[in-house]
Amino acid sequence: MTSTDGMADLESSGNRALEGFNEVGSEPRDRESAEQSRLLWVVGARDVPFADEAGPYGRSLAGGAIKHSNLTGGSDAYSGGEAWRIKGKGLLVNASSGRYGAECEKELNEVVDIFRHAGFSVASMGFDLDSPTTPNAVAVGELTWLRPL
Amino acid sequence: MSIASSEELDAVFGLESEGDTPEERSLTSKREFVRSQHQISIRQPDAPGRWFRANEILRLFGWETLRVLAARPASPVLRRGADPVSDLRKQIDALGVSEGGVLSRANVSEVGKRALKSKSQVPFADLEKLAQHLSLDSDLLGLGSEQPEVSRLSVRLRTIGSGPRALSEASVLALAEAAWVIGRQHALQNMLEHPTYNWPHDPNSDYGSSMTPAWRVGQRLAELTRETLEVQPGAPIESMTRLLEERLNIPVVHVRLPKEFAGATIASGTLRGIVVNQHGANENVWVRRMTLAHELGHYLWDSQERLEQLVVDRHADLQSDYSNIHDPVEQRANSFAVEFLAPRTEAGDVYKSIVNSGSSGSEGIEAVMRQFNIGPSAASHHVRNELPQFEVPPGPQGLQPTDDIKGLEEFSVSFFDPNDVPESRRGRFARLVGEAHAAQLISDDTVAAYLSIPRDKVETALTFINTIQEATPSPS
Numbered sequence: 001m002t003s004t005d006g007m008a009d010l011e012s013s014g015n016r017a018l019e020g021f022n023e024v025g026s027e028p029r030d031r032e033s034a035e036q037s038r039l040l041w042v043v044g045a046r047d048v049p050f051a052d053e054a055g056p057y058g059r060s061l062a063g064g065a066i067k068h069s070n071l072t073g074g075s076d077a078y079s080g081g082e083a084w085r086i087k088g089k090g091l092l093v094n095a096s097s098g099r100y101g102a103e104c105e106k107e108l109n110e111v112v113d114i115f116r117h118a119g120f121s122v123a124s125m126g127f128d129l130d131s132p133t134t135p136n137a138v139a140v141g142e143l144t145w146l147r148p149l
Numbered sequence: 150m151s152i153a154s155s156e157e158l159d160a161v162f163g164l165e166s167e168g169d170t171p172e173e174r175s176l177t178s179k180r181e182f183v184r185s186q187h188q189i190s191i192r193q194p195d196a197p198g199r200w201f202r203a204n205e206i207l208r209l210f211g212w213e214t215l216r217v218l219a220a221r222p223a224s225p226v227l228r229r230g231a232d233p234v235s236d237l238r239k240q241i242d243a244l245g246v247s248e249g250g251v252l253s254r255a256n257v258s259e260v261g262k263r264a265l266k267s268k269s270q271v272p273f274a275d276l277e278k279l280a281q282h283l284s285l286d287s288d289l290l291g292l293g294s295e296q297p298e299v300s301r302l303s304v305r306l307r308t309i310g311s312g313p314r315a316l317s318e319a320s321v322l323a324l325a326e327a328a329w330v331i332g333r334q335h336a337l338q339n340m341l342e343h344p345t346y347n348w349p350h351d352p353n354s355d356y357g358s359s360m361t362p363a364w365r366v367g368q369r370l371a372e373l374t375r376e377t378l379e380v381q382p383g384a385p386i387e388s389m390t391r392l393l394e395e396r397l398n399i400p401v402v403h404v405r406l407p408k409e410f411a412g413a414t415i416a417s418g419t420l421r422g423i424v425v426n427q428h429g430a431n432e433n434v435w436v437r438r439m440t441l442a443h444e445l446g447h448y449l450w451d452s453q454e455r456l457e458q459l460v461v462d463r464h465a466d467l468q469s470d471y472s473n474i475h476d477p478v479e480q481r482a483n484s485f486a487v488e489f490l491a492p493r494t495e496a497g498d499v500y501k502s503i504v505n506s507g508s509s510g511s512e513g514i515e516a517v518m519r520q521f522n523i524g525p526s527a528a529s530h531h532v533r534n535e536l537p538q539f540e541v542p543p544g545p546q547g548l549q550p551t552d553d554i555k556g557l558e559e560f561s562v563s564f565f566d567p568n569d570v571p572e573s574r575r576g577r578f579a580r581l582v583g584e585a586h587a588a589q590l591i592s593d594d595t596v597a598a599y600l601s602i603p604r605d606k607v608e609t610a611l612t613f614i615n616t617i618q619e620a621t622p623s624p625s
Contacts, residue, residue: 029227029232030229031225031226031229032228095222097221097222098221098222128183128190128198129185129186129198130185130196130198130272130274131196131197131223132196132197133193133196134183134188134193134222137221137222137223138188140269140270141264141269142267
């Protein structure tokens with residue numbers, strides 16, 4: 001997947017990189033809203049690619065959506081997850097990736113700081129209280145929004 | 150629904166699972182799944198949350214929700230606009246009880262209490278406890294599905310009585326939990342494909358007239374009931390509890406209510422059950438048998454409309470001579486109860502044979518009590534009505550039922566190992582839980598949740614249930 005397929009790189013373009021992706025009005029808290037305008041991201045060795053999971057490129061694939069491996073070309077990455085642009089608030093992220101996802105709060109917080117350094121206000125969905133190594137796939141409870149660094 | 154690929158099935162249920170469909174794979178999967186407030190996931194080592202078997206989680210959420218786990222660590226389960234905590238709070242309002250009262254009664258953890266206050270994630274085990282005590286189906290929390298009939302019925306609890314006859318918050322919550330047990334017991338019976346008993350008669354709307362008093366109608370209905378159940382004419386009913394639970398498949402839930410309450414029949418649509426107070430006069434097994442028979446009279450013969458009103462019966466009414474009760478519905482149920490347990494002709498014969506042999510009237514009543522296992526007031530009123538020509542004394546006080554009849558009626562309710570299992574979850578309910586676990590339909594954790602015990606007591610409970618299963622005779 002390349003930029004012509006709708007992939008944006010945070011490393012090279014900063015917070016302007018995501019301007020082409022849709023914003024949603026509120027945090028996704030249920031199954032249906034989580035599927036709206038969901039972005040996938042990875043933190044690789046040299047780039048931080050983002051893409052709309054079910055954008056035109058994703059819809060052209062057999063499963064109707066991209067996977068994290070489409071962003072990495074199958075290579076290793078430091079971390080990966082999902083994100084939503086929340087109108088008036090910033091970037092809401094989680095560690096939901098079968099292959100690249102963080103397994104603890106500390107690891108995810110490091111990624112949050114990367115996004116804050118890129119100029120975003122960021123909130124993390126965190127991990128499941130009932131399964132602490134499983135990232136939350138939707139927002140649960142009140143979120144804490146952190147300013148850009 | 151699209152077809153599940155073998156890659157997806159491997160990823161969700163594990164490589165060791167076998168079969169071509171999610172159902173087949175789920176039955177052979179060694180994986181366990183955690184449900185939390187908002188999502189499900191494959192259980193990781195040391196995950197503290199509420200966990201389910203693979204076939205259990207598939208039954209609850211379906212393949213479309215599970216298949217997400219082939220590519221992601223968690224699959225969201227909540228539906229748009231739905232939230233478990235909102236579902237619970239709506240029911241708290243509907244029942245007219247306080248949140249503090251429910252939290253305390255449901256024994257919610259400190260973590261759960263703090264989370265509810267701070268609006269953060271609540272452990273699912275706590276949400277489930279609250280749901281049970283509010284007669285909600287925890288499996289449906291946050292799914293936007295309509296709650297079962299029993300949940301709607303329990304809302305009517307707040308309308309029972311008024312002024313001094315109104316139910317206290319503790320009583321409303323005890324009955325709401327009983328309604329949950331009744332609903333879950335029906336669900337377990339269906340899951341285990343137990344045959345249901347089809348009562349062949351329609352409800353009877355005859356509550357008496359100037360020509361035929363309601364108590365006479367009750368007696369006739371008792372005769373018809375005995376005949377339908379093929380009870381030997383004049384024979385005592387060996388065990389009311391077993392008759393109701395094992396033969397008629399009627400859930401009987403034992404709860405602790407204020408002493409003045411005897412029992413209640415809970416009915417909503419097809420979900421019905423009987424609630425019996427363990428506290429007060431029902432501590433005597435003779436009285437409890439009469440309460441059960443009285444509720445059976447309501448259960449079998451009252452119209453659906455009347456049952457939906459959910460009347461909670463008080464001992465003061467049940468122990469009166471039926472001819473002195475003004476409410477024809479209760480008069481009919483009372484005369485039904487005593488006639489069902491002690492057919493009047495045979496009760497009169499027992500009394501006459503004792504008195505005619507030179508013994509006292511008191512000894513005659515005692516003989517009736519022991520023959521039919523009914524209490525002194527009931528025996529005395531019944532014989533007096535049947536034999537108006539006799540000077541029938543009040544029933545002798547201080548007599549106790551035999552250990553045999555106590556054992557028959559209280560079997561697996563008065564004693565349970567572990568003792569932490571509340572009385573409301575003992576008896577046939579516990580046996581069905583054990584049966585569902587043995588059939589690999591529910592997880593150890595579901596057993597803990599249903600029996601309201603800590604995880605480390607599940608093994609003890611299952612061993613005990615297994616022992617009582619073996620000791621339970623098949624229904625006759």
